[in-house]
Amino acid sequence: MIDLYTAATPNGHKASIMLEELGVPYTVHHVNLALGQQKTPEYLKINPNGRIPTIVDRDNGDFAVFESGAILIYLAEKYGRFLPADVKGRSEAIQWLMFQMGGIGPMQGQANVFFRYWHEKYQPAIDRYQNETRRLYMVLEKRLEDRDYLCGEYGIADIANFTWVNIHSWSGVSIDGLPNLQAWRDRIRARPAVQRGLAVPDDRVEAKVMVETAQYILQR
Ligand SMILES: N[C@@H](CCC(=O)N[C@@H](CS)C(=O)NCC(=O)O)C(=O)O
Numbered sequence: 001m002i003d004l005y006t007a008a009t010p011n012g013h014k015a016s017i018m019l020e021e022l023g024v025p026y027t028v029h030h031v032n033l034a035l036g037q038q039k040t041p042e043y044l045k046i047n048p049n050g051r052i053p054t055i056v057d058r059d060n061g062d063f064a065v066f067e068s069g070a071i072l073i074y075l076a077e078k079y080g081r082f083l084p085a086d087v088k089g090r091s092e093a094i095q096w097l098m099f100q101m102g103g104i105g106p107m108q109g110q111a112n113v114f115f116r117y118w119h120e121k122y123q124p125a126i127d128r129y130q131n132e133t134r135r136l137y138m139v140l141e142k143r144l145e146d147r148d149y150l151c152g153e154y155g156i157a158d159i160a161n162f163t164w165v166n167i168h169s170w171s172g173v174s175i176d177g178l179p180n181l182q183a184w185r186d187r188i189r190a191r192p193a194v195q196r197g198l199a200v201p202d203d204r205v206e207a208k209v210m211v212e213t214a215q216y217i218l219q220r
Pocket of ligand 1: 009010011012033038050051052053066067068069105
């Protein structure tokens with residue numbers, strides 16, 4: 001059994017989508033970011049960075065994994081799915097996963113902060129992070145010119161990048177004029193496991209959690 005500590009955010013949804021795709025049993029623990037539950041001493045034992053998501057594998061000596069990209073790799077390797085086994089295919093998938101972890105995640109995350117949450121509008125910061133996110137989307141657009149998924153078959157690189165592209169409008173970043181990206185987003189969004197994963201921890205609390213998170217960030 002796997003315990004998933006998460007909230008309704010793109011990084012959290014990577015883990016829940018992957019668990020749904022694998023069809024393995026897991027227990028959801030909703031971490032309320034607004035209340036700072038991700039910073040409690042108990043939670044910091046499983047995620048020293050004090051963020052979500054985290055998984056704890058109860059069938060593997062209560063092994064804890066933090067960082068959403070590392071969670072995707074751990075689950076892919078444990079269950080032998082969604083990550084090619086050959087050296088080149090595996091490297092390609094990890095390259096596009098790192099592209100999201102080191103690029104789209106941080107840039108779009110900051111776009112959210114300055115466009116949505118910050119107490120004052122500082123336009124240069126909004127422009128910088130939105131433009132950089134759009135530039136990264138254009139890299140995906142080019143990659144998807146001649147393929148349905150980022151690395152041949154649907155896999156962890158698609159899941160990671162999808163959860164961020166999927167909330168582009170929340171970040172104020174357009175995907176107009178990027179037809180390959182739109183088609184890829186729609187293809188992934190149509191998967192039943194993706195829809196189930198996006199509803200974790202509970203789609204009814206998603207809007208509320210976004211607002212709570214904004215309030216929390218402003219208080220820091
Ligand atoms: N690189 C980390 C980023 C995790 C992250 O930033 N999580 C956000 C939600 S998407 C969070 O927990 N924010 C609460 C906070 O900053 O205290 C990962 O991919 O797991």
